[in-house]
Amino acid sequence: MSILRVRNWLDPVLRKKGEPVDNIDENLARLVEDMYETMLQARGAGLAANQIGEAKSLFVVDIGIETGKRDLVTVINPVITAREDEEIAEEGCLSIPEIFAEVRRARRVELKGVDLKGNDVRYEAEGFLARAFQHEMEHLAGTLFWDNLSSVKRNILKRKFKKLQKEADE
Numbered sequence: 001m002s003i004l005r006v007r008n009w010l011d012p013v014l015r016k017k018g019e020p021v022d023n024i025d026e027n028l029a030r031l032v033e034d035m036y037e038t039m040l041q042a043r044g045a046g047l048a049a050n051q052i053g054e055a056k057s058l059f060v061v062d063i064g065i066e067t068g069k070r071d072l073v074t075v076i077n078p079v080i081t082a083r084e085d086e087e088i089a090e091e092g093c094l095s096i097p098e099i100f101a102e103v104r105r106a107r108r109v110e111l112k113g114v115d116l117k118g119n120d121v122r123y124e125a126e127g128f129l130a131r132a133f134q135h136e137m138e139h140l141a142g143t144l145f146w147d148n149l150s151s152v153k154r155n156i157l158k159r160k161f162k163k164l165q166k167e168a169d170e
Ligand code: NI
Pocket: 092, 093, 094, 095, 135, 139
């Protein structure tokens, strides 16, 4: 297993849509193992394939993160099939490190997809996990959480990001 480089929002791969996966093979299983390791090392709750440079329709999420019991799952070719209610909560992204903002999301979602064995999976999620699913789905559509905000707010966050990067480089 190896730690992959998490791309930041300046990398054009973050704007690519995830290509549907039609072949679940050893290479994909290896990629997923690396994504798990990368996500855990970065202390993330989820990671979409384009964040590590692969524009494929899949993401990994720790569905146990709220309980403290690690439970890593992979969802391939995911689709949100139902959304219910809304709530606003703070959110961050491994591709926009150190930047957090409040985002309005559905409170409950149903997500369908396929697991690494090729079996159909279905999750009913609410709260934090529902938010994580919606966040990862946006990655697979080539968008980022701050695209939900006004351009004024987004530009403030972009300036903050660049300032933090500059400080880190000094
Ligand atoms: Ni993200």
